[in-house]
Amino acid sequence: MDGIAGKNSALSWVVNISALILVLLWTIPTFGLLISSIRDKDQLATSGWWTSLTSVERNLIERSAAPDTQVKDGDIYILSGNIFDQDGGTVTAFGWRSQEPTAFAPGEVAEMKKGLTMMVAANGDYRVTSPEEFTGKRGKRLFVTSIEAPKFTLANYEEVLFSEGLGRSFLNTMTVTIPATIIPILIAAFAAYALAWMEFPGRSILLVTIVGLLVVPLQMALIPLLNAYTTVGIGKTYIGIWLAHTGFGLPLAVYLLRNYIAGLPREIIESAKVDGASDYDIFLKIILPLSFPALASFAIFQFLWVWNDLLIATVFLPIQEDTLVMTGRLREMLGSRGGNWEILTASAFVSIAVPLLVFFSLQKYLVRGLLSGSVKGG
Amino acid sequence: MEQILLALGTMAIGVAGCIAYFWGSNVILDRIYPAIGDNAANNIRKSTAIRPWLFLGPALIILGFYLVYPVFNSIILSVYDASSENFVGLDNYIWLFNDGKFLESLRNNMLWLVIVPALSTVFGLLAAALTDRIRWGNIAKSLIFMPMAISFIGASIIWKFIYDYRGEGSEQIGLLNALVVYFGGEPQAWITIPFWNSVFLMIILIWIQTGFAMVILSAALRGIPEETLEAAVLDGANPLQIFFKIKMPQIYGTIAVVWTTITILVLKVFDIVLAMTNGQWGSQVLANYMFDWGFRGADFGKSATIALVIMVLVLPVMVWNVRNARKEA
Numbered sequence A: 001m002d003g004i005a006g007k008n009s010a011l012s013w014v015v016n017i018s019a020l021i022l023v024l025l026w027t028i029p030t031f032g033l034l035i036s037s038i039r040d041k042d043q044l045a046t047s048g049w050w051t052s053l054t055s056v057e058r059n060l061i062e063r064s065a066a067p068d069t070q071v072k073d074g075d076i077y078i079l080s081g082n083i084f085d086q087d088g089g090t091v092t093a094f095g096w097r098s099q100e101p102t103a104f105a106p107g108e109v110a111e112m113k114k115g116l117t118m119m120v121a122a123n124g125d126y127r128v129t130s131p132e133e134f135t136g137k138r139g140k141r142l143f144v145t146s147i148e149a150p151k152f153t154l155a156n157y158e159e160v161l162f163s164e165g166l167g168r169s170f171l172n173t174m175t176v177t178i179p180a181t182i183i184p185i186l187i188a189a190f191a192a193y194a195l196a197w198m199e200f201p202g203r204s205i206l207l208v209t210i211v212g213l214l215v216v217p218l219q220m221a222l223i224p225l226l227n228a229y230t231t232v233g234i235g236k237t238y239i240g241i242w243l244a245h246t247g248f249g250l251p252l253a254v255y256l257l258r259n260y261i262a263g264l265p266r267e268i269i270e271s272a273k274v275d276g277a278s279d280y281d282i283f284l285k286i287i288l289p290l291s292f293p294a295l296a297s298f299a300i301f302q303f304l305w306v307w308n309d310l311l312i313a314t315v316f317l318p319i320q321e322d323t324l325v326m327t328g329r330l331r332e333m334l335g336s337r338g339g340n341w342e343i344l345t346a347s348a349f350v351s352i353a354v355p356l357l358v359f360f361s362l363q364k365y366l367v368r369g370l371l372s373g374s375v376k377g378g
Numbered sequence B: 001m002e003q004i005l006l007a008l009g010t011m012a013i014g015v016a017g018c019i020a021y022f023w024g025s026n027v028i029l030d031r032i033y034p035a036i037g038d039n040a041a042n043n044i045r046k047s048t049a050i051r052p053w054l055f056l057g058p059a060l061i062i063l064g065f066y067l068v069y070p071v072f073n074s075i076i077l078s079v080y081d082a083s084s085e086n087f088v089g090l091d092n093y094i095w096l097f098n099d100g101k102f103l104e105s106l107r108n109n110m111l112w113l114v115i116v117p118a119l120s121t122v123f124g125l126l127a128a129a130l131t132d133r134i135r136w137g138n139i140a141k142s143l144i145f146m147p148m149a150i151s152f153i154g155a156s157i158i159w160k161f162i163y164d165y166r167g168e169g170s171e172q173i174g175l176l177n178a179l180v181v182y183f184g185g186e187p188q189a190w191i192t193i194p195f196w197n198s199v200f201l202m203i204i205l206i207w208i209q210t211g212f213a214m215v216i217l218s219a220a221l222r223g224i225p226e227e228t229l230e231a232a233v234l235d236g237a238n239p240l241q242i243f244f245k246i247k248m249p250q251i252y253g254t255i256a257v258v259w260t261t262i263t264i265l266v267l268k269v270f271d272i273v274l275a276m277t278n279g280q281w282g283s284q285v286l287a288n289y290m291f292d293w294g295f296r297g298a299d300f301g302k303s304a305t306i307a308l309v310i311m312v313l314v315l316p317v318m319v320w321n322v323r324n325a326r327k328e329a
Helices: A002-007 A009-037 A041-046 A154-160 A167-196 A203-213 A218-233 A238-262 A265-274 A279-290 A292-308 A311-316 A328-335 A343-373 B002-032 B040-077 B092-099 B099-130 B137-149 B150-162 B175-182 B196-222 B227-235 B240-249 B252-267 B271-276 B286-296 B301-328
Strands: A058-061 A072-075 A075-084 A090-095 A108-111 A118-120 A125-130 A140-146
Touching: A009 A292, A009 A343, A009 B099, A009 B137, A009 B150, A009 B175, A009 B196, A041 A058, A058 A292, A072 A311, A075 B196, A090 A238, A108 A125, A118 A140, A118 B175, A154 A167, A154 A265, A154 A343, A167 A238, A167 A279, A167 A292, A167 A328, A167 A343, A167 B002, A167 B040, A203 A238, A203 B040, A203 B301, A218 A238, A218 A311, A218 B040, A218 B301, A238 A292, A238 A343, A238 B002, A238 B040, A265 A279, A279 A292, A279 B002, A279 B040, A292 A328, A292 A343, A292 B137, A292 B150, A328 B150, A328 B271, A343 B137, A343 B150, A343 B196, A343 B286, B002 B040, B002 B150, B040 B092, B040 B286, B040 B301, B092 B301, B099 B137, B099 B196, B099 B252, B137 B196, B150 B196, B196 B252, B196 B271, B227 B240, B240 B252, B252 B301, B271 B286, B286 B301
Parallel strands: none
Antiparallel strands: A058 A140, A072 A075, A075 A125, A090 A140, A108 A118, A118 A125
């Protein structure tokens, strides 16, 4: 097929460009999230991430220093300072009334009411003067338009990990995920071997039942299980959620592993039997090592699924500060910090970083698992 | 930290327990029916009959409790009231089919069912066909496949950022509105527009599922025997004809598998709706509605009834899968 595309260079171009467009469409959303998460939060809130490498224009409403810092110079009273805290920037316009926030160019002296004047320099230094003493507690309002250089920072990550409780949630997610990935594997592997290589009545019915269970909606199981947990006394605990994930992952685990184990060469198993090995020995010494690729496939599926799960964690773990998993935390933040994109983007990236790492490093096994699970008879 | 230790400890105990069970039960079986002595033949026969059940035991118990029992328990719950104490007959079902929000959810789920599997499969097929023909195909595949690893809630944040809306006049930081403004349109609060908001939520799921469809369809396309393609080339078919007339018919089976797999996922879609709209502005779906009644409304009867509706919708796919599995077995 490559030959056909290669002969026709126009077609080859079309194919390459279409593929590029598709790839861009599929990666830009995530890329935008990543870029946004390392931008300065004020810049993030006022300009699109695609402009993050250019300077940002911002409209600031600041207050001058408070009247108690005023200095008397001859007859006039002066309030002065710099509107930029420490990050710098360039003022392009300023004003003293909200109706005309850009009335004056930097360096100009603006006449205000009652003989007051205001001046803002390009570097942000300002000076407000008055013939009479300033009174009250708050400073004068300054409307400033400024251009700021692009700023990138890891402060957003620092904030979400240490003050927003995401670090704690990260640990909780790990606590849920690791056992919930490992426990089903062993149980499923033994069952898969029995279904693949042992003779017993009802084997094919069991197999078909497991295929049927693959699609049972989890929604079905939530309330009955929660009731049962309460009755038994497990309640909302880690043990409960580990077992729940084990139960929900088991059909896929048995199905994937059975398909793989059934495909192993019959001679190996039969010659081992002739040599007097028991089923238990065969399983442990021959089948398990040979099944590593299938075990890895399932482990990745289960890991991604448990790590990314929100529903089961919401139902089977108490929604409290110390047990909230990352997906649950993200959901809370969407509610409480809906407009704080610096928090949301950084948190989202923390939560997807581990799955992405697993994905890119172990993609081979993931693809293999998908194929053995879905392409049946082509 | 101590929590991780607890997890690792429990895991170690769990794994050790599993090993102990499998090893111990086998040893005990061999003790009861030793393969030597007077009754050797008889004993071997008995232990061979029992051993599969030792291997299967834990899996069957867990499957039975976590997946089979809930189905029957839900049927019972659905004919009881909110607190599961008083028998109410079919009241929950009657309520259901007169409930506006339920009918809205059902209608939306149908929309999801038509649009998401169709577009995921089409884009997946397109991506597979394109990436199989280019030199950097593997990288392209990886990148299109990547959203698969992202949680629904993470994806929701990614897309909520794209759909973000600022009042007219201020600079849009959401990509979609920025594009709309750039081309001279008016910015919109996309996820609050009834009907279209569902479409915007569907785009998230399509974005996630296309990679899955692509991986599977790409493998199927590469599995097509060379001879049929060569014959088509010799007969003068152009690349498009080859794709639609020769390749497509040979992978219909795989397309069906992809389609049904995504269909099942769509029926259970929950996180995306919960995170983006929580069912407001006419975007409710069954799974979220069920969650609403069960865990916020604390009405187990109604919630179980909605869950059963999802189950009924899944049944055709289940039957289809089971029939295929039996053909193979």
